[in-house]
Amino acid sequence: MNLVTSLKIADILILASARVKSTGMKVKSKTSIWEYTNFTMAAFFAILSCAGVFYAVQNYGISSIMVKLIFDQIAFFIPVGVTFSCIIFAVFYEFNQSTFNISLDAINWLPISASDYVLGSSICTLYFSLPILGLAYGASLILALMTNSLMVWGLSLFLGIVGGLIGGFATEILRALTNKASTTLFKKGGRASIIGRFILYMVFLSAFMIIFNSVVILQIAEWFNIVAGGAWFFPLFWPSLAVLSLQTNDLLMSLVYSSLSLLLAGIFFVTGSKIRERNWVPEPVSSVISSAETLKPLATSKGFLGFGRVEAKIIEKDFRGLIRRRELMVYLAVPFIMIIISIVSEGLGVLFDPAAHPTEKVGLFGNFGLGVIYLVYFLSIISIGQEGGAAINLLTAPIKPSNIARAKLISALILPLIIFALMILSIIIIVKPDTSLLMLSIVFGLSCITETSEVGLILGSRFVDYNEVPRARFVRPEGIIAGIIVVGMILLSNFATLWFAEDLELGVVTVPAQALMIAFLGLILNIAFLKILPSNIKHGLEKAPI
Amino acid sequence: MSEAVSLKEVSKSYGEIQAVKDLNLNIPTGIVYGLLGPNGSGKSTTMKMMLSLVKPDSGSISIYGVDPQKDPLAVKRMIGYVPETLRLYEFLTSWEYLEFLCVIHGLNPSEEEPRIKEFFEAFELKGHENEMMGGYSHGMKQKIAIISALLGKPKLLILDEPLSGLDPKSAKIVKDLLTELSKEGVTTIFSTHVMEIADAICDKIGILYNGKKIVEATPAEIKKMANVPGSSLEQVFLEITGSSELKPIVDALIGKSDKH
Numbered sequence: 001m002n003l004v005t006s007l008k009i010a011d012i013l014i015l016a017s018a019r020v021k022s023t024g025m026k027v028k029s030k031t032s033i034w035e036y037t038n039f040t041m042a043a044f045f046a047i048l049s050c051a052g053v054f055y056a057v058q059n060y061g062i063s064s065i066m067v068k069l070i071f072d073q074i075a076f077f078i079p080v081g082v083t084f085s086c087i088i089f090a091v092f093y094e095f096n097q098s099t100f101n102i103s104l105d106a107i108n109w110l111p112i113s114a115s116d117y118v119l120g121s122s123i124c125t126l127y128f129s130l131p132i133l134g135l136a137y138g139a140s141l142i143l144a145l146m147t148n149s150l151m152v153w154g155l156s157l158f159l160g161i162v163g164g165l166i167g168g169f170a171t172e173i174l175r176a177l178t179n180k181a182s183t184t185l186f187k188k189g190g191r192a193s194i195i196g197r198f199i200l201y202m203v204f205l206s207a208f209m210i211i212f213n214s215v216v217i218l219q220i221a222e223w224f225n226i227v228a229g230g231a232w233f234f235p236l237f238w239p240s241l242a243v244l245s246l247q248t249n250d251l252l253m254s255l256v257y258s259s260l261s262l263l264l265a266g267i268f269f270v271t272g273s274k275i276r277e278r279n280w281v282p283e284p285v286s287s288v289i290s291s292a293e294t295l296k297p298l299a300t301s302k303g304f305l306g307f308g309r310v311e312a313k314i315i316e317k318d319f320r321g322l323i324r325r326r327e328l329m330v331y332l333a334v335p336f337i338m339i340i341i342s343i344v345s346e347g348l349g350v351l352f353d354p355a356a357h358p359t360e361k362v363g364l365f366g367n368f369g370l371g372v373i374y375l376v377y378f379l380s381i382i383s384i385g386q387e388g389g390a391a392i393n394l395l396t397a398p399i400k401p402s403n404i405a406r407a408k409l410i411s412a413l414i415l416p417l418i419i420f421a422l423m424i425l426s427i428i429i430i431v432k433p434d435t436s437l438l439m440l441s442i443v444f445g446l447s448c449i450t451e452t453s454e455v456g457l458i459l460g461s462r463f464v465d466y467n468e469v470p471r472a473r474f475v476r477p478e479g480i481i482a483g484i485i486v487v488g489m490i491l492l493s494n495f496a497t498l499w500f501a502e503d504l505e506l507g508v509v510t511v512p513a514q515a516l517m518i519a520f521l522g523l524i525l526n527i528a529f530l531k532i533l534p535s536n537i538k539h540g541l542e543k544a545p546i
Numbered sequence: 547m548s549e550a551v552s553l554k555e556v557s558k559s560y561g562e563i564q565a566v567k568d569l570n571l572n573i574p575t576g577i578v579y580g581l582l583g584p585n586g587s588g589k590s591t592t593m594k595m596m597l598s599l600v601k602p603d604s605g606s607i608s609i610y611g612v613d614p615q616k617d618p619l620a621v622k623r624m625i626g627y628v629p630e631t632l633r634l635y636e637f638l639t640s641w642e643y644l645e646f647l648c649v650i651h652g653l654n655p656s657e658e659e660p661r662i663k664e665f666f667e668a669f670e671l672k673g674h675e676n677e678m679m680g681g682y683s684h685g686m687k688q689k690i691a692i693i694s695a696l697l698g699k700p701k702l703l704i705l706d707e708p709l710s711g712l713d714p715k716s717a718k719i720v721k722d723l724l725t726e727l728s729k730e731g732v733t734t735i736f737s738t739h740v741m742e743i744a745d746a747i748c749d750k751i752g753i754l755y756n757g758k759k760i761v762e763a764t765p766a767e768i769k770k771m772a773n774v775p776g777s778s779l780e781q782v783f784l785e786i787t788g789s790s791e792l793k794p795i796v797d798a799l800i801g802k803s804d805k806h
């Protein structure tokens with residue numbers, strides 16, 4: 001292992017994506033420290049949260065006991081929180097490596113040792129979580145100063161970084177394992193193997209995200225009647241337990257857990273390097289579909305569902321991509337993971353509780369609905385960027401942006417709408433709500449789903465990232481964050497109409513009025529978004545690499 | 547002369563498609579070896595197997611005595627590679643990229659600077675060092691790829707259509723460079739579709755067809771194989787890959803486009 005090489009690799013991975021901006025190719029003077037914007041952002045967030053917390057404590061008369069309590073909780077949660085957020089981030093953002101052309105990325109043929117790469121890549125992951133770290137550490141620093149617990153804060157900072165690296169290493173293990181799986185299992189090609197690979201990846205990703213999900217872990221701990229402090233049986237909690245021990249002045253245990261955490265990081269690192277060494281590149285997927293099953297076009301010459309031929313072709317292409325491109329599969333896996341996690345954490349008991357009000361039962365489906373929103377959000381926000389180097393085809397094809405917009409909307413909507421329909425069906429079967437509540441659910445769901453798809457497409461075009469090496473990301477991080485904020489606002493404004501309902505507590509919703517309000521809001525938003533969509537798509541496509 | 551590269555009965559298939567079939571290659575150290583063949587004949591696949599990017603189904607490969615599957619890192623250290631599809635890191639400047647490669651190859655970037663400058667001078671890239679590579683023309687990117695391959699002073703160069711997109715002057719420089727390097731003992735394997743280039747610089751040529759090696763000889767020997775004496779390499783190539791009778795094909799193509 002060579003730290004200089006690892007840092008250089010991290011540097012290249014960071015710069016190659018941090019520079020993706022709308023301004024196009026510029027002449028650069030020498031790289032300056034200001035290009036590493038996440039350091040500045042982290043510092044900014046740290047100061048902001050520091051000041052914010054200070055102001056809040058001063059002005060809202062929060063007692064010192066309370067301050068201590070809050071600090072203890074934050075300091076405990078940081079290491080484990082950083083680990084999990086690094087994993088989530090990495091799976092979403094760092095995992096996206098195109099399998100189709102392994103000779104695209106110089107990393108694969110340069111003499112880079114597996115361990116240098118694993119460390120470099122994990123440092124890069126950590127770098128991208130810096131702003132969140134800044135927020136957490138800023139807030140906790142001021143609390144630490146107030147409660148005189150700088151030691152605890154320092155340990156929490158250090159172990160947070162260790163936790164982040166563990167998260168990065170874990171992702172490398174997952175990446176290498178999927179490389180291995182696709183090499184060993186799916187040599188033959190053909191439709192069966194494409195589908196097999198798809199299912200395997202989904203299972204892999206879901207299992208991974210669930211294993212590394214804190215909600216699930218804590219839930220399991222609860223099932224086993226273990227308090228958080230006793231979560232020693234789950235190694236990813238060790239860094240946090242080290243902090244907890246120091247808080248309770250148990251220096252010995254703190255030392256033990258700290259050492260265990262470092263050991264754990266070491267084990268993850270060695271495992272990641274070893275697995276990667278043996279499975280450096282995914283075998284190029286055999287893109288051959290056996291001659292017996294030649295492509296049967298979904299789209300006929302007349303088009304599809306009343307759409308023109310070209311639009312239908314785009315939709316068809318997008319669908320094939322979803323099950324064939326590994327870098328896209330993660331976006332399909334997430335909603336299912338969310339549904340599973342919400343089932344694990346909330347249970348399904350309320351559904352079969354005769355005393356529970358229908359609204360409550362339908363509300364439970366809201367959790368699943370959030371999964372659908374995630375799905376439609378990600379499918380639409382990556383929709384333009386996933387064209388990658390081929391985007392030029394859309395730009396030069398004789399199609400109007402409004403037709404591309406339609407096709408892209410449909411391909412982002414079909415799957416979520418099918419799932420939504422199934423959800424409504426299960427609501428009807430399980431909850432048996434009255435017509436008005438059912439109507440409200442449908443209008444609410446449709447409204448949120450369509451609006452989200454439009455926002456996703458708009459921001460996905462605005463913040464498009466066509467780069468395919470070193471990572472295929474499809475959209476810049478600012479875009480994802482902006483989108484989450486906008487979609488959050490949309491969901492809230494849809495919810496806001498519910499607040500006007502009388503006696504919501506009792507579940508007596510004045511439904512027709514409710515549904516009308518949502519429908520009206522949805523109509524306005526949909527029209528507005530659809531209006532600005534084509535020009536945004538055009539703008540995004542014009543940035544296509546030529 | 548010792549062997550730089552040797553392939554024994556190497557096969558690789560993708561599903562039903564046999565990309566490479568029972569291929570035997572013995573490439574001595576220090577020669578320029580031209581890998582020719584029609585599209586889809588298995589040239590790139592063969593090269594990727596040498597680099598450990600693709601795992602052969604059967605057979606064995608040795609690069610200076612090392613098996614790429616057993617010790618990929620050692621093999622990668624010996625090889626400079628130009629891939630057929632170029633995808634440079636668009637948002638890095640070429641200088642940043644080459645500096646990165648220096649670190650990877652364990653070289654000191656500031657010590658290598660004069661050498662890189664010479665490359666830039668020769669390829670008329672001067673003044674573009676601090677531009678992001680995404681803004682480069684196709685030929686400029688190709689030049690960077692060639693410089694990258696040479697930077698680590700490799701013993702073996704694997705160049706997949708390295709001259710595509712290069713202007714005549716730069717192409718000439720690369721050709722001269724390969725001849726020079728060969729004198730210093732560097733082995734080069736390269737693929738091309740331009741027969742004159744192969745004729746001019748190759749010590750030996752192997753022609754692949756449907757994943758099989760059908761001919762291996764020096765350019766002069768290959769030219770003698772023609773039915774008509776005094777044929778060019780291109781004519782012989784078309785003859786042995788069974789595509790010399792092109793007139794009916796061309797006619798059919800024109801006839802087809804006439805109807806539209």
Ligand SMILES: Nc1ncnc2c1ncn2[C@@H]1O[C@H](COP(=O)(O)OP(=O)(O)OP(=O)(O)O)[C@@H](O)[C@H]1O
Pocket residue numbers: 284285286287288560563564565583584585586587588589590591592630
């Ligand atoms: N990932 C893959 N999946 C399926 N088939 C592949 C894959 N990669 C290569 N092939 C097939 O292997 C065969 C050999 O391809 P290869 O790229 O080696 O040809 P080539 O000689 O380099 O052609 P060209 O002159 O066009 O570059 C082709 O038939 C190709 O279709």
Ligand SMILES: [Mg+2]
Pocket residue numbers: 589590591630706
């Ligand atoms: Mg090729």
